[in-house]
Amino acid sequence: xxxxxxxxxxxxxxxxxxxxxxxxxxxxxxxxxxxxxxxxxxxxxxxxxxxxxxxxxxxxxxxxxxxxxxxxxxxxxxxxxxxxxxxxxxxxxxxxxxxxxxxxxxxxxxxxxxxxxxxxxxxxxxxxxxxxxxxxxxxxxxxxxxxxxxxxxxxxxxxxxxxxxxxxxxxxxxxxxx
Amino acid sequence: xxxxxxxxxxxxxxxxxxxxxxxxxxxxxxxxxxxxxxxxxxxxxxxxxxxxxxxxxxxxxxxxxxxxxxxxxxxxxxxxxxxxxxxxxxxxxxxxxxxxxxxxxxxxxxxxxxxxxxxxxxxxxxxxxxxxxxxxxxxxxxxxxxxxxxxxxxxxxxxxxxxxxxxxxxxxxxxxxxxxxxxxxxxxxxxxxxxxxxxxxxxxxxxxxxxxxxxxxxxxxxxxxxxxxxxxxxxxxxxxxxxxxxxxxxxxxxxxxxxxxxxxxxxxxxxxxxxxxxxxxxxxxxxxxxxxxxxxxxxxxxxxxxxxxxxxxxxxxxxxxxxxxxxxxxxxxxxxxxxxxxxxxxxxx
Numbered sequence: 001x002x003x004x005x006x007x008x009x010x011x012x013x014x015x016x017x018x019x020x021x022x023x024x025x026x027x028x029x030x031x032x033x034x035x036x037x038x039x040x041x042x043x044x045x046x047x048x049x050x051x052x053x054x055x056x057x058x059x060x061x062x063x064x065x066x067x068x069x070x071x072x073x074x075x076x077x078x079x080x081x082x083x084x085x086x087x088x089x090x091x092x093x094x095x096x097x098x099x100x101x102x103x104x105x106x107x108x109x110x111x112x113x114x115x116x117x118x119x120x121x122x123x124x125x126x127x128x129x130x131x132x133x134x135x136x137x138x139x140x141x142x143x144x145x146x147x148x149x150x151x152x153x154x155x156x157x158x159x160x161x162x163x164x165x166x167x168x169x170x171x172x173x174x175x176x177x178x
Numbered sequence: 179x180x181x182x183x184x185x186x187x188x189x190x191x192x193x194x195x196x197x198x199x200x201x202x203x204x205x206x207x208x209x210x211x212x213x214x215x216x217x218x219x220x221x222x223x224x225x226x227x228x229x230x231x232x233x234x235x236x237x238x239x240x241x242x243x244x245x246x247x248x249x250x251x252x253x254x255x256x257x258x259x260x261x262x263x264x265x266x267x268x269x270x271x272x273x274x275x276x277x278x279x280x281x282x283x284x285x286x287x288x289x290x291x292x293x294x295x296x297x298x299x300x301x302x303x304x305x306x307x308x309x310x311x312x313x314x315x316x317x318x319x320x321x322x323x324x325x326x327x328x329x330x331x332x333x334x335x336x337x338x339x340x341x342x343x344x345x346x347x348x349x350x351x352x353x354x355x356x357x358x359x360x361x362x363x364x365x366x367x368x369x370x371x372x373x374x375x376x377x378x379x380x381x382x383x384x385x386x387x388x389x390x391x392x393x394x395x396x397x398x399x400x401x402x403x404x405x406x407x408x409x410x411x412x413x414x415x416x417x418x419x420x421x422x423x424x425x426x427x428x429x430x431x432x433x434x435x436x437x438x439x440x441x442x443x444x445x446x447x448x449x450x451x452x453x454x455x456x457x458x459x460x461x462x463x464x465x466x467x468x469x470x471x472x473x474x475x476x477x478x479x480x481x482x483x484x485x486x487x488x489x490x491x492x493x494x495x496x497x498x499x500x501x502x503x504x505x506x507x508x509x510x511x512x513x514x515x516x517x518x519x520x521x522x523x524x525x526x527x
Binding site for chain 2: 020023024027032033034035036037039040057058059060061062063065
């Protein structure tokens with residue numbers, strides 16, 4: 001098993017944090033993992049993406065040219081990366097912001113992440129909703145290891161935010177899991 | 179215990195573990211996390227961090243700190259390293275220890291900010307003026323960003339010569355699990371004579387450190403002495419090889435290109451192809467002898483994130499005894515696994 005994942009959205013949507021959590025979750029499951037961010041002129045409101053690889057074997061280049069999975073948080077991300085997704089791959093799209101038309105090719109799964117996040121208490125946890133949905137929709141990682149990785153990334157300093165973030169992961173998981 | 183680390187951050191921890199006293203640097207992508215994180219960590223560890231006004235200032239501040247026997251370092255990326263070449267030449271001429279890190283990006287000129295390997299020639303053939311060499315280490319993982327930086331200070335003081343760490347933007351920017359100590363390990367004192375440093379001449383004769391040698395024949399003698407030292411660096415040669423005992427074709431790379439080669443090698447072996455894997459851990463000194471030995475039975479496929487620089491050293495080592503083919507992509511392009519595999523298959527036919 002070797003899966004290339006691209007997570008993409010506006011700067012500020014928590015793209016990097018989401019990728020970081022997936023890597024840590026992969027580590028908990030004894031996988032090889034790499035994380036590679038877009039870097040340089042990234043800023044809030046601009047676009048940002050990160051590339052995550054989760055594998056049973058050594059990972060060469062950490063760069064994902066043709067992803068197995070795309071987590072698209074907004075329309076520009078979908079437009080840019082969806083053509084690169086492998087035919088047998090899967091696209092998880094934040095349908096609160098953009099609903100692409102179905103087309104032959106990779107399976108398209110819509111998750112109203114902003115709406116689900118708002119129900120959890122804050123629209124900013126949409127990234128957590130998306131990675132919860134990722135666990136349910138791809139089975140690459142277990143929901144347990146994803147949830148356990150949230151406090152690691154938020155650290156003790158943001159302990160007051162652990163709960164809402166974990167709830168958002170669960171909500172995303174349940175949306176697809178149920 | 180393994181934790182998720184960014185290459186540029188692991189490099190900083192490596193420098194602290196190597197006993198870095200003073201860091202001087204100027205920002206440039208893709209190594210900006212080095213000065214950013216360094217500014218935090220050096221303060222925590224009560225050491226010197228200074229953001230200079232330019233790369234010229236950085237390298238000359240390193241020069242000044244090195245004169246006093248301190249462990250000094252700077253980091254930059256390709257265009258910034260070009261600006262430092264004069265200072266590096268002076269450091270070698272004055273026999274001063276220092277660590278310089280190049281997290282390479284695409285060139286020539288200002289180029290772009292993608293990881294690349296276009297600075298091999300500059301690193302190992304003497305990017306500045308004069309007849310000199312730098313010990314050049316080539317990390318290929320986040321773990322090695324830590325270890326090589328940690329160990330580079332010992333090498334710099336052992337030979338009283340700058341050490342260059344030739345990384346690239348991919349290794350610098352990526353995160354992967356690495357096993358780093360929880361705390362900065364205690365400072366290791368080096369067993370090398372420090373009777374050359376400038377620390378005030380109270381109670382002793384004054385010392386001079388300079389690279390200007392005007393007396394008749396003096397500079398020639400100075401160069402012979404430097405070259406004795408460069409020859410002794412042979413001891414530090416380091417590489418990694420797999421499957422070379424029965425390989426018909428050996429993949430050769432360093433840094434990110436070697437990471438890609440490793441995957442190609444693994445799948446080739448799984449499919450029963452007689453492939454080998456060889457990666458440099460030091461680009462100078464270069465493992466010529468070993469490659470020469472291997473050339474009696476194996477051909478070579480060299481991959482680089484450039485249009486071909488290290489491949490020239492492989493060809494020199496092999497001296498026409500076997501085939502050396504090359505595949506590379508410049509300016510941020512990554513060699514593609516499928517393509518390497520295809521060339522390998524063709525060579526093995």
